[in-house]
Amino acid sequence: MSRLPHGPDVRPPHRSGTSDLTALHVVQPVEGGVARVVVDLVRAQTANGMRVAVACPSGTPLAAAVREAGAEPYAWEAVRDPGPGLPRECRRIGELVRLVRPDVVHAHSAKAGLAARVAVRGRIPTVYQPHAWSFEAVGGTTAALARHWERWAARWTSRIVCVSDDERRTGERAGVRAAWSVVHNGVDVARFETETDPPIAAFDGPTVVCVGRLCRQKGQDVLLRAWPQVLAELPEARLVLVGDGPDGERLRAAAPPSVVLAGAVDDTAPWYRAADLVVLPSRWEGMALAPLEAMASGRPVLVSEVDGARESLPPGHAPHCLVPPEDPAALAAAMVRLLAQPELLHTLGREARQHVVSRFDVRRTGAAIAEVYRAVAGSPCPELREPISQ
Template identity: 25%
Template sequence: MPETKNYVDPAGIHVIAPNLKQRLSGVTSTIIQLVPVQNRLGQKVAVLGPGLPPHLPHLRLIDLWKLWRAPEGASHRVWHARRNIEMLPGIVLRDVLRMPLKLVFTSASQRKHSAWTKFLIRQMDAVIATSAKTAGYLEVPNTVIMHGIDCDIFRPAEDKAEAKRACGLDPELRYVGCFGRVRHQKGTDMFVDAMIELLPARTDLAAVIAGRATAKHIDFENGLKAKVKEAGLADRILFVGEHKNIADWYRTLDLFVAPQRWEGFGLTPLEAMATGAPVVATDVGAFSELVRTEAPATGVVLSTVGAEAMARATAQMIASPENLAKMSENALAHARSIFSIEREALSLGEQYKRLHP
């Protein structure tokens, strides 16, 4: 029996987080993670739309007429959009139906916007960019607020050997991980090629690929598995599929590789660092803003994208256990001090406050 949604009265809601696409995406995940934290901080946020867990505070479409009345204790509500499809209804509610709303848009895009998107963005009362790279594509004043992660969920293992056993891995081996959707865009093939190059000479290492291949990428995944088998490494380059307890898998890692060819923001390096795993990342998305390459370094950002450069960087980092251990300490401190989800939520709260007249 499906769980009943937690519907709330708009009168007590100060911020609306619309999610008007059914398909699970990074935007959906952001809303799911952020809203409970924002509410713990007293920001009075509710979601609107499909594809969200029932435990989140939801608004009903039939209750939208109540938005003509300002919420308790404020002169307006904030409509926080993260897509074009969510900016447009906000504009209609505010400018056509004259509801007391302030419109906020968060952009993660790192490409030139269409004329339509630019028009929508110009109608916003405030614009947030998730990285400096993203901010560079915006033609309006904006504030950079980078995503954060839950450092209570993503935390180091108390006993790494036991963490490996719990996931069915060999505690005597060191593991390099690549987590996320299995597809060309995510660079899974480059990671596999890098591991095929590296592992024959490093019998102390193994690799873990965690994530799902959607229907149209199954052939891509099967091709990678065949390549691994042909290289005689099927027992050391492991495809473990999608897991809800992904933080447990991060805790098994000694090093994380983010091999993406393209990325909007990219949370996986943060999740890895929060569990104490240093990172080798391609220079896409916000990775160069997440991974520190200068002292105190938390990893390496590759200027050249390719399996050979990835294998070389991985080999260099894994070669010195002392340096890797120091990077692990740096990565954990870096993630906790700068990229906690509480910090992101507090920064959003400050942005909302600036909209009060």
Template identity: 35%
Template structure:
């Protein structure tokens, strides 16, 4: 596995890999993670049974990238993996393809995001980046797509269907489960929230692509429909201090947390106003906990949300549509509860983490010569 960052640095891709890697180990695979060594982190570490190799990135960005590439190739020569799984089409896949040219190791590349700031869009941004796209089109053995949006982008880029594997992110449906009435009451009491008023929640990075500034601008109008409603914005990021300082009444900022479940258990509605996504792990977790989702129509949201059945999809950055959807749900708790139950059912049936792990294992066997157990 090659990924830009890993535990304890937390993002959607890192969290998903941290969830699947130990489960792949449990299936008998010898999984190693190669990642960048950021200040304060050990060069070598075992995380949940998985060896993590953090490689140096000194100096300016371009120098650091070259040093990482060289160090990664040395480590790969030592490990001699049978499959290299790159998470993102940028530096991780560039490194994986360099190893493929040296040792003919099959490469599986996961596309993390689609849209205007997605992996393919970044590769097309300038001539230097575009030169990295051509080897991907011919040398990556399989592309993992987590959403139909990304699948359409790869098809438009000339990647044939047999080299595209649809493996959406998964969620641990035993760990993320709906709260009992007693659990919900306890979670709200712990947070000082009213027992019988609407609670909305967002979990994730507090940065511009999540578009939380739009949500906060709408919040006073949403609260006119439900004056005692609360909004939990759970996480940290580059915009956290700025948005927190100017946030309206009824908004709570718990900050970065190690376990989002108490906040999900306290809530009724999960809000994801993002400008771009791959397939949001936070969205899957919220739906697995039985929350009614309201999400921008970006990335994999269209794959998991059936509008009017288990949630609401709104055009990205459309404040009027987002406000209308949220006002409707805070005004109709019966609809909210019905959508939440349908969300849980859909996630449990189609997005359970064990299903994702099984699909990955099958894919590794598919690309491995002689179909031996990969490492």
């Protein structure tokens, strides 16, 4: 790490509020749940009078969306994974910090968290939001290195924001010692008002929809392995996979005729309205956004019991709506059981909508993040301490 650039010492004076603060979000990836979380947060922040800048790859839907939301987008041509371009990516963040002069740098996901913290090195308040820990996605030596980095980088982090208590506990078990805040993901509940527009498609039989990037994390391969058991009981059932990603070609090749692959879409809301049941069989999460969006649309969800899943569900829904991860048989049995009870699905969907409106409105998320910014911007930068040995 010694050849990477040193962070700029450009910390502005302390401020007590947030309407006069400047936040620089550093974001990679640029699609999926993380991007939607960032756009909703940026919109809430600009509506509250905050100056917001976003560093992300140019020419992407995220760059266009944050501009539309009132932020200042800046080109940061970063790829998802660490590689030989990392020093250049870090230097660019240093340039943007000197240009934007933010009061707070807010890095989203592992890659941005790596590059931003190396670039800034604690010289201005830095918030890191993992959106699920990187070491959960890998194994062996790579996972050990990722855990070591997260423990080390805590010295350059004013606050780690986790989207669930489960995610925080996962970090603590990995040896990450930091100041923590838990701020649940939120959704724009008005955007997912039920029945304001017709669904994008109508199917004759019971319809299951899965919204998410087509990748190992989201577990669509587990869903496809479970699907024949569902068809054996409910031959008219249909499954829709909404999204695209690195596993797209393989999943398309494995999908039977009863499965529709809709690809990437600009608006997921009509697809939720087309569903009788929304399923997300993830292998790991912090707190998945798609189930919150589905519940905001008045649709019941079935999710694997990973970090944040139980916290996101309404009281009493866990026995119906949670299954073990990577268990196609349990997933299929739960889908059949729920799809065979339309009245139960209706009740679960109605309660889900009420739950998200009261607990997961993005305005609550924005207010909680504002409290984090007030705390870190009004406090001295953390001492550069030695990492804790594990």
